[in-house]
Amino acid sequence: APLRRASFRLSVTQAGQLPPDDGAEVAIAGRSNVGKSSTINMLTERRALARVSRTPGRTQAINVFDLDPGQRLIDLPGYGYAKVPEALRRSWGPLLEQYLRRRSSLQALILVMDIRHPYSPHDADLISFAAGCGRPVHILLNKADKLSRGAALQEMARLRRIPELQGVAMQLFSAQTGQGLDELHQHIAGWLGA
């Protein structure tokens, strides 16, 4: 699994600071507290990586992790942080938009949601923007362990009926138990051409 060889490369706050736009990369996004760091940890089996993502000043940056040569995992700024000053919030919107619009090596956007309160207005904005850029979106309904299997499946079925989510892939996930991890690894291997 190439993700196990992940290593932190750099944090960028401007698109011009990103590594060369070659090879293949997969980006991961999500509102704060949905479990994005936990998901990165579980994917990479490297506890230190998420600590990097949480370093103050880096939560609002794009964090780049190198996988195998020519393959990257991109940790996008968390959104919905109540504490973030408005000026900072205004500055990362354009960075995110520019990244999603222009990055040729970007293969797919993984969007982490908390299955107990998924599909926030921020999520909806991001999905419609990504769709407009022609980016495949893959939703992780994280913390599925907090619901019974039946309730989790029911919630996923409800989301699948939302018109704006037609054509958006989604799966149950738990960054705590590893539920859905094999399925996610398979998708990532496909996107990265591994």
Ligand code: GDP
């Ligand atoms: P982030 O802000 O999106 O990076 O979220 P974190 O990864 O820091 O997770 C936020 C909180 O949710 C932490 O207390 C995690 O332990 C918890 N958490 C994350 N994923 C899961 C999950 O799949 N199941 C459960 N039960 N808790 C989770």
